[in-house]
């Protein structure tokens with residue numbers, strides 16, 4: 001395997017959360033950055049004391065596995081256009097992480113899956129995203145490109161296109177998956193624990 005990529009295409013995109021809002025979503029009055037009592041960083045607060053919380057967003061995905069091969073999808077949109085990724089996307093309010101991972105997998109590949117063990121949790125503090133990746137058993141469907149993908153195919157561990165992966169989290173999750181396989185000969189060792197920016 002090549003050295004771990006330190007950056008990827010999505011780094012060129014703005015923070016997933018977007019710019020700080022200027023007006024309160026609850027009452028429409030202007031927001032001001034204020035340090036609240038017993039808090040550790042400034043918050044966006046309006047004159048009515050509504051706090052607009054800004055927290056990382058959750059991305060959930062799966063490595064759909066059948067017969068020892070993993071299905072990857074080629075992205076049809078930016079970022080990472082034309083490169084390979086696991087199926088995944090933003091978790092919706094009201095979903096568990098596993099439910100969201102299954103929904104995204106079925107939307108993007110047309111495979112039917114049962115979500116299984118956790119592969120890893122990957123933090124990307126500079127873009128405000130935490131990604132959770134599960135292994136999933138393929139239990140039906142057929143690999144078809146669907147929403148946001150142009151091709152879906154299975155790769156054995158030896159065929160994984162390490163130089164054509166869309167994001168660093170894809171590389172990390174695939175490395176962790178390969179390392180966890182019984183015949184990989186290497187001990188399980190999570191690859192990418194990013195340290196957050198304290199400011």
Ligand SMILES: [Zn+2]
Pocket residue numbers: 024025026027028029046047048049050
């Ligand atoms: Zn308000």
